[in-house]
Amino acid sequence: MAVMESAKHTLDDFLAQERAALVSDCTACGKCVEVCPVTPFTAIQSGDEPAVVGGVLGLLRDGTPLQEAAKEWSSQCNGCGLCIPTCPEGINPRRMLMLTNTTAAEQNSPTPQLFRKMSRAIRIMAAMQLAPPEFDRLLRNPRAHDVDVVFYTGCNPIRTPHLLFNAMTILDALEVDYEVVGGPGACCGIIQSLWEGDQPSAERVMNGTIHRFAGHRPKEVLSWCPSCVLHLGETLSGFRQASFDFDHVTNYLVARAEGLAGKFVQPVNKRVLLHTHDGMDKIGRNVAAMLSSVPGLTLVDTVSEPGFTCGGSGADRSPALKQAVREVTLARAEREDVDVLVSLYHGCHAQLAGLEAKGNFQVMNWTDLLVQALGQQPHDDISKRYRMQDEWDMVLDEGEIYLKANGLEMDRDWLKNLLPEIFAQTEFKGGLEAFADGCKKTEVAV
Numbered sequence: 001m002a003v004m005e006s007a008k009h010t011l012d013d014f015l016a017q018e019r020a021a022l023v024s025d026c027t028a029c030g031k032c033v034e035v036c037p038v039t040p041f042t043a044i045q046s047g048d049e050p051a052v053v054g055g056v057l058g059l060l061r062d063g064t065p066l067q068e069a070a071k072e073w074s075s076q077c078n079g080c081g082l083c084i085p086t087c088p089e090g091i092n093p094r095r096m097l098m099l100t101n102t103t104a105a106e107q108n109s110p111t112p113q114l115f116r117k118m119s120r121a122i123r124i125m126a127a128m129q130l131a132p133p134e135f136d137r138l139l140r141n142p143r144a145h146d147v148d149v150v151f152y153t154g155c156n157p158i159r160t161p162h163l164l165f166n167a168m169t170i171l172d173a174l175e176v177d178y179e180v181v182g183g184p185g186a187c188c189g190i191i192q193s194l195w196e197g198d199q200p201s202a203e204r205v206m207n208g209t210i211h212r213f214a215g216h217r218p219k220e221v222l223s224w225c226p227s228c229v230l231h232l233g234e235t236l237s238g239f240r241q242a243s244f245d246f247d248h249v250t251n252y253l254v255a256r257a258e259g260l261a262g263k264f265v266q267p268v269n270k271r272v273l274l275h276t277h278d279g280m281d282k283i284g285r286n287v288a289a290m291l292s293s294v295p296g297l298t299l300v301d302t303v304s305e306p307g308f309t310c311g312g313s314g315a316d317r318s319p320a321l322k323q324a325v326r327e328v329t330l331a332r333a334e335r336e337d338v339d340v341l342v343s344l345y346h347g348c349h350a351q352l353a354g355l356e357a358k359g360n361f362q363v364m365n366w367t368d369l370l371v372q373a374l375g376q377q378p379h380d381d382i383s384k385r386y387r388m389q390d391e392w393d394m395v396l397d398e399g400e401i402y403l404k405a406n407g408l409e410m411d412r413d414w415l416k417n418l419l420p421e422i423f424a425q426t427e428f429k430g431g432l433e434a435f436a437d438g439c440k441k442t443e444v445a446v
C-alpha cells in the first residue's frame with residue numbers, strides 16, 4: 001500500500017487528481033454495470049449502463065449531483081469486485097465508485113458525525129465485554145517501541161473483541177514479536193473520508209494512525225479489518241509511500257501455515273461450513289486453507305456471499321441481494337447438517353452469531369477453531385452470548401458488571417433503550433442520534 005513520510009500533496013489534491021484520471025480514462029462503455037450483481041436489485045434496466053456510468057463521471061468531473069440510477073448503483077456498491085476484471089481500460093470500477101461515494105459525501109453526507117457516534121458505540125460494546133486489562137490492550141495504544149509486526153485491530157472489530165484476542169493467541173503461538181494498535185484513536189480515516197466527506201479530518205486521522213505504526217518501526221502492519229485494507233491499500237493507493245508492508249493478517253498466517261499446522265495438537269471433530277465474501281476472495285481462501293489443516297475438522301464447503309464483508313461498508317449496501325444470498329447460505333448449513341457455520345470477519349460474526357440461538361448449528365469464528373486446534377481455550381465470545389438473548393435486561397445484567405469494572409456508570413434505562421441501536425450499528429444509517437454532538441448524555445467516552 002501507500003502511506004507515511006511527509007505528504008507531497010494533500011488528500012484533497014490527491015483525490016482531485018484521481019477523479020480527473022478516471023474521467024479521462026473511462027469510456028462509459030458500461031461493462032462494469034452489466035456484470036454488477038447489484039443491478040438486478042435496482043431500477044437499472046438493460047441498455048441503461050452507459051448512462052449510469054455517465055452520471056458517475058459527471059459527479060467526478062464537475063460535481064454534477066448523481067441522478068437516480070447512478071446514485072442507486074454507487075450507493076449500493078458492496079465492494080464485491082466482480083467488475084474489476086471486466087474493464088477494457090484497466091480501471092478498477094470498485095475504486096471508481098469508492099471515489100464517487102467520497103465525492104457525494106463531500107456534497108451531502110448521509111451520516112454526519114458518524115465517527116463521533118461510532119466511537120462511543122464501540123467503547124460501550126467493548127466495555128461490556130472486557131476486563132479492564134483487556135479493554136486497555138485494545139483501546140489504549142502503547143508507547144512506541146520497536147517490534148517486527150504491528151497487529152492493527154481497526155476500530156469496529158473491537159465490538160467483537162474475542163476474535164481479536166484469538167488472533168493474538170495465534171500470533172503468540174507463532175512467537176511473533178508484535179504490538180497491538182487500534183481503536184477509534186487509531187482509525188484508518190475511511191469514516192471521515194467516505195462517510196463524512198471531510199478530507200482534511202480524514203487526512204489528519206490517517207496521518208496519526210500511520211505515525212503510530214511508524215513509531216514501532218515494524219516490518220509489517222497486519223490488519224484484521226478488511227475495510228482498512230481496501231481503504232488504505234486500494235482506494236488511497238499511491239497517496240503516500242510506506243516504510244512497512246501493510247497486509248491482511250491472514251496473508252501473514254497462511255504464509256506460515258506449515259509452522260502453524262505443526263502446532264495443532266488438538267483434533268477439532270466438527271463438520272463446518274465457511275462463510276466468505278466475493279470481494280478480496282483471497283482472504284476467504286486463506287482461511288479455508290488454514291481450516292483444512294486442522295486435525296479432525298471437515299470443511300464441508302465454502303459459501304461466498306456478495307460484497308467484501310458483511311456490514312454497512314459491504315453487503316448491507318445492497319440489502320435485497322444480501323438477503324437473497326444469505327437465505328441460500330443458511331439453507332445450505334441446515335441441509336448439510338454442519339456443526340458450525342464459520343464467520344470470516346468481525347462484521348460477519350456480529351450478523352451471524354445470534355443465529356446459534358435457533359439450535360441448528362453453532363456459529364464460530366475461524367480463529368476460535370484455530371485456537372482450539374492449538375490446544376487452548378478460545379477467548380470468551382460474550383458478544384455472541386448477548387446476541388442470543390431475547391431480553392436487553394439479560395444483556396445488561398452481565399454487561400453492567402463489565403461496564404462498572406471499566407469505570408463506565410450509565411443510567412440503566414437510558415442504555416437499555418440505546419442497546420438495540422448500538423448492536424445494530426444504526427449510526428451507519430444516520431441513526432444513534434443520542435450520541436451526536438449537542439444531544440444530552442453523549443459523554444460516554446473513556
Ligand code: SF4
Nearest residue numbers: 036077078080081083
Ligand atoms: S464492486 Fe461489485 S457491487 Fe460494486 S460496482 Fe463492482 S460489481 Fe458492482
Ligand code: SF4
Nearest residue numbers: 026027029030032087
Ligand atoms: S470503468 Fe471501465 S468498464 Fe466501467 S464504464 Fe468505464 S471503461 Fe467501461
Ligand code: SF4
Nearest residue numbers: 154155156188227228
Ligand atoms: S475501516 Fe477499520 S479502522 Fe477504518 S473505521 Fe472501519 S474498522 Fe475502523
